Amino acid sequence: MIHALEAEKFIMESAALLPIVQLPLSEVNGKVLRENIYADRAFPPFDRVTMDGIAIQSEAYLAGKRSFKVEGLQAAGMPQLTLDESENCLEVMTGAVLPCNADAVIPYEYTKKEGDAIVVEEYPVAKGKNVHNKATDRKEGECLLKSGQVITAAEIGVLASVGKTDVMVSRIPKFAIISTGDELVDVGETPMPYQIRRSNIYSICSLLQQYGVKGLPFHLEDDKAIIHDKLDRILQLFDVVVLSGGVSKGKLDFIPEVLEELGVEKHFHKVKQRPGKPFWFGSHKETSTTIFALPGNPVSTFMCIFRYVVPWLKKSLGMDLLPILKATLTEDFTFDKPLTYFLQVKVSISEKGQWEATPMTGNGSGDFANLTDADAFMELPMEKDIFKKGEVFPIWLFKPIL
Numbered sequence: 001m002i003h004a005l006e007a008e009k010f011i012m013e014s015a016a017l018l019p020i021v022q023l024p025l026s027e028v029n030g031k032v033l034r035e036n037i038y039a040d041r042a043f044p045p046f047d048r049v050t051m052d053g054i055a056i057q058s059e060a061y062l063a064g065k066r067s068f069k070v071e072g073l074q075a076a077g078m079p080q081l082t083l084d085e086s087e088n089c090l091e092v093m094t095g096a097v098l099p100c101n102a103d104a105v106i107p108y109e110y111t112k113k114e115g116d117a118i119v120v121e122e123y124p125v126a127k128g129k130n131v132h133n134k135a136t137d138r139k140e141g142e143c144l145l146k147s148g149q150v151i152t153a154a155e156i157g158v159l160a161s162v163g164k165t166d167v168m169v170s171r172i173p174k175f176a177i178i179s180t181g182d183e184l185v186d187v188g189e190t191p192m193p194y195q196i197r198r199s200n201i202y203s204i205c206s207l208l209q210q211y212g213v214k215g216l217p218f219h220l221e222d223d224k225a226i227i228h229d230k231l232d233r234i235l236q237l238f239d240v241v242v243l244s245g246g247v248s249k250g251k252l253d254f255i256p257e258v259l260e261e262l263g264v265e266k267h268f269h270k271v272k273q274r275p276g277k278p279f280w281f282g283s284h285k286e287t288s289t290t291i292f293a294l295p296g297n298p299v300s301t302f303m304c305i306f307r308y309v310v311p312w313l314k315k316s317l318g319m320d321l322l323p324i325l326k327a328t329l330t331e332d333f334t335f336d337k338p339l340t341y342f343l344q345v346k347v348s349i350s351e352k353g354q355w356e357a358t359p360m361t362g363n364g365s366g367d368f369a370n371l372t373d374a375d376a377f378m379e380l381p382m383e384k385d386i387f388k389k390g391e392v393f394p395i396w397l398f399k400p401i402l
């Protein structure tokens with residue numbers, strides 16, 4: 001049995017960067033960028049008018065001129081016009097190129113029309129007023145996005161702006177998500193009194209969906225020959241196999257022995273942690289498949305996905321790994337077994353802006369209803385038994401809390 005941090009190390013060391021694929025811009029939301037993106041033009045690409053109004057030479061206004069004859073209209077999307085006379089103005093629209101010879105824009109709200117001239121009220125005119133100058137945001141050739149960034153709406157806007165119709169991103173690995181056990185029936189079925197509906201594979205798929213993974217669900221009954229046969233085929237087809245159940249000491253817990261019979265190399269079985277002690281992890285050299293065989297108790301499966309599978313996935317996708325969040329315990333808590341304890345907590349933010357965690361203990365690793373009351377696991381080290389109010393420990397957030 002190994003320490004939770006050793007388990008993490010094995011798992012993270014086994015994560016190899018996934019290949020790059022090219023996808024259309026419409027399909028890259030949430031994916032990990034695998035190329036640097038440079039500005040093909042300056043941001044903005046020209047001196048951009050930011051208010052509808054008139055463009056003038058600021059010096060004329062500062063010299064006392066208030067009435068400007070209109071020479072014409074510079075709309076957005078028109079090539080740049082030139083203000084011929086410094087005493088005149090050009091009407092300009094937001095998004096237009098600032099006309100040549102003009103250097104300030106006065107919004108319509110501070111003007112009134114008098115014949116073919118526009119008269120300006122008092123307004124703080126200065127060179128560059130209401131102009132978004134060329135290249136003030138980013139210079140041509142500057143790196144806008146770095147390989148490894150997750151593509152969200154903000155990055156999509158930048159990609160579109162530099163003309164990226166196709167984008168290099170990490171390939172999403174193919175996941176098989178497998179439930180095991182004769183007691184399980186599907187969601188649409190009515191369980192017999194001794195049965196339950198399978199829920200784990202649905203939570204797993206949901207947790208992984210956030211990273212673009214579309215897990216394919218399977219079910220294995222508690223029959224060693226069937227498990228052997230089906231797993232053999234599944235291993236050939238998937239990059240990652242996540243199993244839940246069948247890894248403990250039960251007479252029908254066949255998963256570890258079948259995996260080994262199928263040539264999967266075991267990296268570890270059993271972790272000094274609660275929940276999730278019988279966790280089994282391995283990889284298949286020939287098929288390059290990574291196998292997470294998670295303990296079947298729903299909270300154990302859930303926690304292991306968060307603590308181990310998601311970080312493995314992030315690293316494989318090439319995502320920048322963020323520092324682990326930490327929170328302050330709001331109550332004393334005791335756990336005196338020599339195991340790392342993943343305490344379910346409700347997270348809040350104090351008035352001083354600090355993350356705080358209140359224990360939501362529940363009834364053990366079978367009590368998955370409790371996960372709806374909690375929003376994170378707090379990782380309490382096995383080297384300690386008493387965890388005091390005010391002490392700070394890592395948290396693994398599984399819900400957005402704001």
Ligand SMILES: Nc1nc2c(c(=O)[nH]1)N[C@H]1C(S)=C(S)[C@@H](COP(=O)(O)OP(=O)(O)OC[C@H]3O[C@@H](n4cnc5c(N)ncnc54)[C@H](O)[C@@H]3O)O[C@H]1N2
Pocket residue numbers: 179180181183184196197198199200201244245246247248249250253275276277278294295296297298300365366
């Ligand atoms: N003699 C021992 N017994 C057990 C030990 C032990 O060390 N010695 N460890 C316990 C711990 S800790 C855990 S965790 C479980 C892990 O068991 P398995 O991985 O073998 O899982 P199962 O036996 O198949 O199921 C356990 C439990 O979870 C329910 N389950 C399974 N899959 C699903 C699913 N997809 N959806 C909902 N619920 C599921 C299943 O019905 C069982 O109640 O072993 C302890 N035993």
Ligand code: MOO
Pocket residue numbers: 273274275276277278295297300365366
């Ligand atoms: O360690 Mo098990 O995962 O508590 O039920």
Ligand SMILES: [Mg+2]
Pocket residue numbers: 245246247248249250253296
């Ligand atoms: Mg079992």
